Amino acid sequence: MKKDQAKAKWIILVFFAVLVVLFIFFLIRQQRLVNERFFDYNGYEVERTVEGYKLTIYLNNAKEPVFLRIREDPREIDNISIGKEVKNDILSKKQIYITIDPEENLTGVTTLAALELDKVIDNPFLFNIPLNSAFTKENKNYPIHTCDDVNETIGIIWLRLGKETRVYSDKGCVLVEAEREENLVKAANKLDLVLLGMANE
Secondary structure, X not given: OHHHHHHHXXXXXXXXXHHHHHHHHHHHHHHHHHHHHEEEEOOEEEEEEOOEEEEEEOOOOOOOOEEEEEOOOOOXXXXXEEOOOHHHHHHOOOEEEEEEOHHHOXXXXXXXXXXXXXXXXXXXXXXXXXXXXXXXXXXXXXXXXXXXXXXXXXXXXXXXXXXXOEXXXXXXXXXXXXXXXXHHHHHHHHXXXXXXXXXXX
């Protein structure tokens, strides 16, 4: 009888020990999932979502935050270089044209890159600079704009393929380049963060 009671106590003790270990494992796993979903990027709160990454920003010291969604993890695009003059070559203009070469046969991925820039530059709560699409050469009824059109009020952002993923200015014309089309979206997101002052050039 005493042997059975000791055995029952031992089984109960082992059962509770297993429960405690499982509970601790569950807590650690949950914390890891939270840490993977939420993280800090240069002092800004970022949440990973199904659509991409949601950044929390406060405009003009407002009490309520504004949320900006980007497609790429800001930590993974931090190494994309942005030229020092790029920010001024965009934000000092009254009209921006985002242009591509129709002969480069770029796809909808490049359109996504353009839309990523549009939601920051043309956003009425952010910079409110009209951003319109164009081509560098004649293509149907679309407007034609090249780097030659840059002046005091008009800015050009040219999305194109190149030898590396980077953003730089050439005589006031902003060139967003990538060795693969998918990386144009990454470069556009890095440019968004630099324009907002959330990332370093």
